[in-house]
Amino acid sequence: MKKKIIWIPLAVVVTACLAFYIYLQLQPKGFVKIDAAGAKMQLRGGQFSRTKTASSTGIVTLSTGTYRPQHLQITTRQDGDTYQIESRGPWGKLEQTEVKENQTSVLKLGPPFAIKPEANQTSPQQVSIGLSITGQAGEQYRNVVTKNNQRVPAPKVKIVDEAGTAIAAGNFEYG
Numbered sequence: 001m002k003k004k005i006i007w008i009p010l011a012v013v014v015t016a017c018l019a020f021y022i023y024l025q026l027q028p029k030g031f032v033k034i035d036a037a038g039a040k041m042q043l044r045g046g047q048f049s050r051t052k053t054a055s056s057t058g059i060v061t062l063s064t065g066t067y068r069p070q071h072l073q074i075t076t077r078q079d080g081d082t083y084q085i086e087s088r089g090p091w092g093k094l095e096q097t098e099v100k101e102n103q104t105s106v107l108k109l110g111p112p113f114a115i116k117p118e119a120n121q122t123s124p125q126q127v128s129i130g131l132s133i134t135g136q137a138g139e140q141y142r143n144v145v146t147k148n149n150q151r152v153p154a155p156k157v158k159i160v161d162e163a164g165t166a167i168a169a170g171n172f173e174y175g
Helices: 002-026
Strands: 029-035 037-047 048-053 058-061 064-078 082-086 097-099 104-109 114-123 126-134 156-160 166-171
Touching: 002 104, 029 037, 029 097, 048 058, 058 064, 082 097
Parallel strands: 029 104
Antiparallel strands: 029 058, 037 048, 037 064, 064 082, 064 097, 114 126, 156 166
16 A cells, blocks of 8 residues: 555656656747857856857757856967957846747857957056957956966056157056
8 A cells, every 4th residue: 555655646746747848848949059169158048047058069949038148258279279268247238138939049249359458547656457358249258368278478568658659568467
């Protein structure tokens, strides 16, 4: 008698799991394609806020819904070296990616990058100069670029006056 009691809840759980699996398979599907060489992005959203990875190497099938990027990485090879840059947001136009039934959402991101200087006066005698890296969808990247898994040296900076005479020069510092 005790063995029969165990089978009833087990059958209920198996039936519920099977019904849930079939439900997920019957959900309307759409597609996402990344239009940037070497890009890999984690998207979160859709039914039950699942995370999926999309890559520039192919089209990914997703349940319809709204997705938001979680992490973006772009890798490229040049002259035998591997360069990498990452983003964790803000995401610009990628903030909400809508996946519609039987349609392909194309995500145009990454290069060409816009690199803009940012200057802040930290004290009456000191100015902090940084830079921001923004992709074509308005997504912002970390200021750290790696070459062969090592951080590239900080860029150099030269400040010139109106006549083009150098008044100061130096290197950016990370952090």
